[in-house]
Amino acid sequence: MKNEYTITVYTENQVGLLNRIAIIFSRRKINIESLNTSPSEVPGIHRFTIVINETEEVVRKLARQMEKQVDVLRAFCNTADEIVWQEMALYKVPTDEIAEKVKVERLLRAFGARAVVIRRDYTVFETSGHREETDRLVQELEPYGLIEFVRSARVAIINASDGFHELLQEFEQREPGEEAAENEFLDQHEEVFAM
Amino acid sequence: MLHTELELSEDLLVETPPFRTLSGSQAVLETFISEGVNTVFGYPGGAIMPIYDALYDYNERLEHILVRHEQGAIHAAQGYARASGRIGVVFATSGPGATNLITGLADALIDSTPVVCITGQVFAHLLGTDAFQETDVINITTPVTKWNCQVTEAGDIPAVLAKAFYIARSGRPGPVLVDISKNAQLQQFDYEGHKPCNHIRSYRPKPIVRREYIEQAAALINAAERPFILFGQGVILGNAEREFRSFVEKSGIPAAWTILGLGALPTGHPLNVGMLGMHGNYGPNVLTNQCDVLIAVGMRFDDRVTGRLDKYARQAKVIHLDIDPAEIDKNIKTTVPVWGDCKETLPLLTRLVRPQTYPDWLERFREHDREEQKTVIHGELNPDCATLTMGEVIRLVNEHEGGEAIIVTDVGQHQMVANRYARFNQSRCNVTSGGLGTMGFALPADIGAKLGAPTRRVIAIAGDGGFQMTIQELGVIQQHGMAVKILILNNQFLGMVRQWQELFHDRRYSFTNITSPDFVQVAAAYGIPGQRVSERKELQNGIKAMFETPGSYLLEVMVGKENNVFPMVPQGCGVADIRLC
Incomplete structure (x- = not known):
């Protein structure tokens, strides 16, 4: 059964790595729903956040393919209930429409939106939240002439994670401890593929 | 791997x-x-x-x-x-x-x-x-x-x-x-001088060996009645031929190879039961679906080895030894994964397995072998038809070289025949393009192999199609005065595709008849001696001339135009559905 997975990949900061990771998905005709690259909690280490809809087995195989790349430290795969996630969205609407027909205040309150810019001709709102919330605000604003809309990729924090600092120290060891050396997706082998 | x-x-x-x-x-x-x-x-x-x-x-x-x-x-x-x-x-x-x-x-x-x-x-x-x-x-x-x-x-x-x-x-x-x-x-x-690299923090070349999986694997093997070993190039890449042989000999388990694993265990070893896969031997394919424990060592369950996955070894518990964690569970779900360098894992496993023999189980392989000898192998190696077969040429190469030469093959029918019938006494003797199936591989790889192993006899075996893809590399042989042997098995067709057209496309030979230049004259133009053989009575002398003429030599053998390679697991079929003819 396909499910939404958020994959967090810790990597070295290397030119070309984005392509190396992206082709792992494109080669298998898997559509990336959302992809974000950013710094991580550890200086010099990059963090990719990738959202896909796939079965657990496929996701595990993908994670192993990613970890196989020389410049990838670790990939973690999580379902929605294992992470805290947000997406940011920007909405540009005509100021006069909004001012006259919709109570700005109501929008701000109901959707937790923030006015980023208010100009004579247009206003830009910002929200961050889950996809359904931004979708609803889009619906709300469409009748009033939504000029531009853009939504960012997902960013996610893993509930159970202690961060990457300690793990990185293990990776830097010549003889790493089990945690760093093991492939987490094999570690749970018995649970996953009990025969 | x-x-x-x-x-x-x-x-x-x-x-x-x-x-x-x-x-x-x-x-x-x-x-x-x-x-x-x-x-x-x-x-x-x-x-x-x-x-x-x-x-x-x-x-x-x-x-x-x-x-x-x-x-x-x-x-x-x-x-x-x-x-x-x-x-x-x-x-x-x-x-x-x-x-x-x-x-x-x-x-x-x-x-x-x-x-x-x-x-x-x-x-x-x-x-x-x-x-x-x-x-x-x-x-x-x-x-x-x-x-x-x-x-x-x-x-x-x-x-x-x-x-x-x-x-x-x-x-x-x-x-x-x-x-x-x-x-x-x-x-x-x-x-500042050379500083060798031996650690990259984001790169784990070898996973840590997990003892509990070694123990579980040994327990499965010790309880098995019909265990079967599949080995691939991982044994060779890990320089673990000796460790592998000890494992096979102590456990007494019959072992079959993928084409890149060929040579990791001598072809004449009594527990070497032959080749896996699409054009592999009858017994190893059929009995894959009858074994109770399958032990895969340094191989990756390529589709040419497994045939249809849902008809592959469903009854067996699978132990997979591999250095690349991404290979484990990729195609075949593993009962016990033993990840690590097989140079390390094999001795650990050998220590825990009981010395054993499986005479009845081994006899099943022999029965299948007799069947294959009768219907396929005998006729291929000792044909009574007028035209020459690829198999008899390989037989004569074996007789002349006694399993000591490095054989570099191209891709197609001749590759399958050479891999099926060539004898190898030692490792790193079989060089072929296995995974990608690159026609044109043999001639340049032959040149490289000779430079990599200058004291060994090196022979390229190619078809008339593949040889023309990189024929220009004859210039390297000329310029560097190299001593490589070239054997072209010419059936005037792109033979493997023609075979599929015959079997699966109603004999519609769409663009598979290919003409060739006079290869002997082409070689001569590069200063390489050679001859063409079309008659059985000339073959032995042709082979002898190829090996015994100092320096390089090109031997072109005209073989039957429409011979097929059997056995064969047709695409989309299970390994047990292997056809003998």
Whole structure:
């Protein structure tokens, strides 16, 4: 059964790595729903956040393919209930429409939106939240002439994670401890593929 | 696939003062020498000219083999690596020079061959301007390299190249490409001497061996009634032939090979029951679906080995030994994964398995073998038809060489026949393009294999189609005065495709009849002696002449036009549905 997975990949900061990771998905005709690259909690280490809809087995195989790349430290795969996630969205609407027909205040309150810019001709709102919330605000604003809309990729924090600092120290060891050396997706082998 | 430890030749490590001013190009060559490289395959061009200029002064320490096409360079490097266990090294220029490497990179990646390619690149300030001979080499080669990197500063060259060699040879080996811009090749910098790389924090070449899985594997094996070993190139890449043989002999389990595993256990070993897969032997295929425990060592369950997955060994518990965690559970779900270098895992497993014999189970393999001998093998090796068969040619090669020669094959029917019937007494004798199936592989790989194993007899076996794909490399044999043997099995068809057309496309031979030049005359034009044989009575002497004429020799044997390779597991069928005719 396909499910939404958020994959967090810790990597070295290397030119070309984005392509190396992206082709792992494109080669298998898997559509990336959302992809974000950013710094991580550890200086010099990059963090990719990738959202896909796939079965657990496929996701595990993908994670192993990613970890196989020389410049990838670790990939973690999580379902929605294992992470805290947000997406940011920007909405540009005509100021006069909004001012006259919709109570700005109501929008701000109901959707937790923030006015980023208010100009004579247009206003830009910002929200961050889950996809359904931004979708609803889009619906709300469409009748009033939504000029531009853009939504960012997902960013996610893993509930159970202690961060990457300690793990990185293990990776830097010549003889790493089990945690760093093991492939987490094999570690749970018995649970996953009990025969 | 398993770990390879390549030895640096210590006599080549030169003492260097702490700082020397070198150009980037000189640093490339110094690094090569420090890494033990003594042979480079390449082709010059505009963007790599500074490296070639520096090479002029390294003539005595680095032998450069000038190929006729960059694809020839990388296949030669692959042949060199496979025969010697060392890293194959390639130079090519930017643009077309680099793109001509792609097929070889893909081949080396899928067959886990350690190769380091250096490509020239336009000046850094011209990157992205569509400059003359500029291509985006890094992005083009990303899917077909284990690792790649572009260098635009001379100071980065020593560290990046040290990393490249380490990545190419460690863990599951593979091809690595370093793209060096022309300004970096020319730039002078303070060279601090070679610092070998043996650790990259984001890279784990070898997973830690887990004892509990070794114990579980041993318990499964000890309780098995009909265990069966499948072995692949991992045994060879891990230099674990001896460890593997001890495991097989102590456990008493019949063992069958993938075509890249061929030779890891001598073909004449009593527990070597033959070849797996589409054109493999009858017993190993049928009995895959009757064994109770399947032990896969350094192989990756390629579709040519497994046939239809949902009809593959469903009854068996599977133990998979592999160095690459991504291979475990990729195609076949494993009962016990034993990840790690088989040089380490096999002895641990051998210690825990009980000495055992399986006479009844082994007899089943022998029964199937007798059946296959009767319906297929006897007729192929000792035909009574008028036309020559590929199998009888291979039989005569065996008789002449006694399993000692390195055999490099191309791709197609002759490859399957040669792999089925060639005898090998030792490892690193069989060089072929297994995963990618690259026609045109044999001739350049033959040249590389000879350079990698100069004291061994090396013979390329090719079909009339594949040979024409890289025929220009005959020029290398001529220029370097090499002693390689070339055996062309000419059936005047692209035989394997024709066989499929016959069996699955209603004999519609769409564009598979191919003409050839007079190969003997072509060879003669390159100064290579040779002859063509069409009659059985001339064959023995032809083979003898090929092997006994000093230097290179080309023997063309005209074989039956429409002979087929059997047995065969038709595509989409299970291994037990193997056809004998």
